[in-house]
Amino acid sequence: MTVLATVFTGVLIGLAGVLMLVSQRQEIAVQTADNSRVHFMCSTRSCVELLRHAPVATPAMSVRYASTEVRPALSLWPFTDATGTRFEQAGDGPRREQDEALAIAADAQERLNSATLALLGVLASITALVSVTVLAAANRVLRPVEAMRAEVAEINEHNLTRRVPVPSSDNEIARLGATLNETLDRVHHAVEDTRRFVADASHELRSPLAALRAELEIALQHPHMADWPTVVKAALEDAERLQELTTDLLLLARLDADALDRQDTVDLTAVVQREVARRAMVTLEADDQVLVPGRRAQLSRLLGNLLDNAERHAGTEVVVRLRGGTSATLEVIDDGPGIPEADRDRVFDRFTRLDEARTRAAGGAGLGLAIARRIATRHQGTLEATDADGFRGIRFVATIPTGIPQPRKATSLAQQRAGDEVWQFLNGSIVPTHGHIPEPRPAPAPDLDWGLIFGEHQPAHA
Numbered sequence: 364m365t366v367l368a369t370v371f372t373g374v375l376i377g378l379a380g381v382l383m384l385v386s387q388r389q390e391i392a393v394q395t396a397d398n399s400r401v402h403f404m405c406s407t408r409s410c411v412e413l414l415r416h417a418p419v420a421t422p423a424m425s426v427r428y429a430s431t432e433v434r435p436a437l438s439l440w441p442f443t444d445a446t447g448t449r450f451e452q453a454g455d456g457p458r459r460e461q462d463e464a465l466a467i468a469a470d471a472q473e474r475l476n477s478a479t480l481a482l483l484g485v486l487a488s489i490t491a492l493v494s495v496t497v498l499a500a501a502n503r504v505l506r507p508v509e510a511m512r513a514e515v516a517e518i519n520e521h522n523l524t525r526r527v528p529v530p531s532s533d534n535e536i537a538r539l540g541a542t543l544n545e546t547l548d549r550v551h552h553a554v555e556d557t558r559r560f561v562a563d564a565s566h567e568l569r570s571p572l573a574a575l576r577a578e579l580e581i582a583l584q585h586p587h588m589a590d591w592p593t594v595v596k597a598a599l600e601d602a603e604r605l606q607e608l609t610t611d612l613l614l615l616a617r618l619d620a621d622a623l624d625r626q627d628t629v630d631l632t633a634v635v636q637r638e639v640a641r642r643a644m645v646t647l648e649a650d651d652q653v654l655v656p657g658r659r660a661q662l663s664r665l666l667g668n669l670l671d672n673a674e675r676h677a678g679t680e681v682v683v684r685l686r687g688g689t690s691a692t693l694e695v696i697d698d699g700p701g702i703p704e705a706d707r708d709r710v711f712d713r714f715t716r717l718d719e720a721r722t723r724a725a726g727g728a729g730l731g732l733a734i735a736r737r738i739a740t741r742h743q744g745t746l747e748a749t750d751a752d753g754f755r756g757i758r759f760v761a762t763i764p765t766g767i768p769q770p771r772k773a774t775s776l777a778q779q780r781a782g783d784e785v786w787q788f789l790n791g792s793i794v795p796t797h798g799h800i801p802e803p804r805p806a807p808a809p810d811l812d813w814g815l816i817f818g819e820h821q822p823a824h825a
Contacts, residue, residue, distance in 0.1 A: 368497040395471040400432035429456035435468035441479040445469040563714035575601040611730040649685035668731035673697035707748040
């Protein structure tokens with residue numbers, strides 16, 4: 364910035380200086396010619412110089428008047444040798460002596476040299492002053508940026524609590540510092556969430572693994588005293604719990620990483636009706652054909668997780684309500700003990716389980732509501748826990764923008780429904796919850812979301 368300002372200022376000042384020097388040379392040349400001009404009164408015999416304030420006798424014969432002046436050829440180079448200045452004598456009067464005319468021209472060149480050096484000094488001083496001013500201003504402006512850079516360079520994964528200094532002024536640099544701090548806050552929270560998620564996942568995976576190992580070790584140490592059917596049944600339960608947990612962890616990881624770039628038009632009413640038909644204590648109130656853009660399998664998983672949570676805590680009744688409009692509103696209400704208002708947002712955190720849901724028999728891993736909210740967020744919607752009107756339990760409200768429904772062939776719908784059930788069976792949401800395996804269906808279409816199901820391992824027929 365300083366170099367550009369110096370060059371720009373030097374070019375402008377140089378152009379202005381050249382114009383000023385040309386004007387100065389012209390002015391000195393004109394002054395020299397005027398000052399060196401001599402007037403004569405000439406007759407046929409001689410010429411008499413006319414001096415100011417000196418009387419001249421009037422000749423008896425006819426006379427003529429003439430003049431002579433010295434016109435120097437001045438150079439703009441300030442170090443020109445004045446004694447070698449070229450000149451010419453103009454006029455129709457008698458010529459001056461060569462030495463006298465050269466002295467007049469040399470004096471004019473010396474005056475121009477002095478003016479040029481003075482002007483160059485002034486221009487150089489102005490350019491230097493501009494350079495110093497720009498450099499000082501740039502350093503003052505960029506000093507907070509350097510402080511931010513130095514602070515960011517010291518931040519690593521072990522000290523994410525550090526923040527960059529923000530200037531008190533309200534300008535672009537202050538806003539840059541505030542934005543950097545906001546970004547660091549998000550990174551800090553993301554890293555802390557990841558660390559907490561890894562720690563919680565390790566703890567949740569260690570418990571069933573420890574129980575499974577202990578059961579098998581005890582049975583192997585006393586094989587004659589072990590009830591092997593009971594041992595195998597307990598090991599199978601622990602394996603199913605591990606399968607559910609790892610499937611939920613994989614799903615959460617893919618929901619966080621994958622973008623919802625491919626969407627279909629899903630009949631949410633049909634999804635709700637099919638999911639509710641598998642439940643015993645659920646009452647349904649739904650509008651006809653509520654269409655939303657999204658993934659059918661994920662929306663089915665959202666409702667399934669909410670219903671699993673409601674059935675786990677409900678007393679006698681669970682109500683599901685679906686309303687259309689600019690946004691589809693899905694409500695799942697139970698008449699259970701409810702959730703304290705202070706914990707209604709915390710229950711959507713991963714591995715969060717309230718006190719009444721901590722037993723292995725009654726409580727899950729604490730991932731169901733987290734997965735449900737993540738699915739709602741991926742569909743540009745929301746999921747909140749509120750008071751249940753007319754119930755003493757809790758109401759979960761999911762809103763999903765309906766958008767513009769697009770027509771779709773019935774064959775693809777049937778194929779995708781078959782794929783949904785395959786997906787639910789593979790991630791363990793049918794067998795552990797409902798205790799049955801769905802009937803065989805036609806092979807799912809190749810365009811199903813196999814990446815969400817299998818990850819990098821694609822099925823052979825696809």
